[in-house]
Amino acid sequence: MTVSLGKRSLAEAVGTFILVFFGAGAAVVTLMLASGTATSTPFNIGIGALGGLGDWLAIGLAFGIAIAGAIYALGRISGCHINPAVTIALFATGRFPGRDVVPYIVAQLIGAAAASLLFAWVVGPDAVTIGGLGATAPFAGIGYLQAIVIEAIGTFLLMFVIMGAAVDERAPPGLAGFAVGLAVAGIITTIGNLTGASLNPARTFGPYLGDWLLAGQNLWDLFPIYIIGPIIGAVVAAFLYDYLSCDCE
């Protein structure tokens, strides 16, 4: 017997709120810190202007530490997916009931939207006009399809770590939060300056909604990148892990 679906959905909303508020919030603060700093190339939008790849490492660690905290706080209540791609991958491999998928995803989207809107309110207009609420978009030179593939590969690693460090019953107990958090930090450090390293449709949804409502900035045509890529990457990782770890021929 688990806690009720309502409580689990609320836990997913809270977890996704934490992820977006602290993770995407770190990107906003970095952009605000770098505001006015000259950059040498259009590939550098400001994140990287102060510390190079260290800027992305800092943002990655903000995401990773927030995610690890959410996992240790909420993992036993809802499972702390805080990512529709993870929920769908666990459902696709038969580990998560279909009737819970939609409530979980709706809760994740609500949590992400609440985080972005609250962040904009507490920080002020600069969070939207300068920081864009940490919205993700492909960087200069990265095409639409390339961005989908990059997001898929990034989410593949995230889901692979979740499978190996948490889903697999042979995994050492208690380490999953750190493992997943560090994996996210590493992924963001590498692909952050390519696609924004969303790895998570909800993480992109929140800032997109906030930017759209508060500044009229319409980024929705890019949203499929952050739906298709993460879901493909997560589902492939889950099935591949099952294949690799099965002792059957």
Add this chain to the structure above:
Amino acid sequence: MNCYYCALEGKKSEAVAICIVCGMGLCMEHTIRKDVDVWEGGYPFPSKRVKTALPRILCPECYAALYEK
């Protein structure tokens, strides 16, 4: 083994249980049974409470130390 509490009262009664905390022998009268819920699973799945709870045998002193405020 005899019940420690009965021995303190100058009585002699056979122990039927042992306190899991201090190891004291207990007769039925001095045995406190505290059923403890068992949860299994966790991240990335919700924990589930197992239907059957674990019986936990305690003496009155250990029960008071652990559960009474």
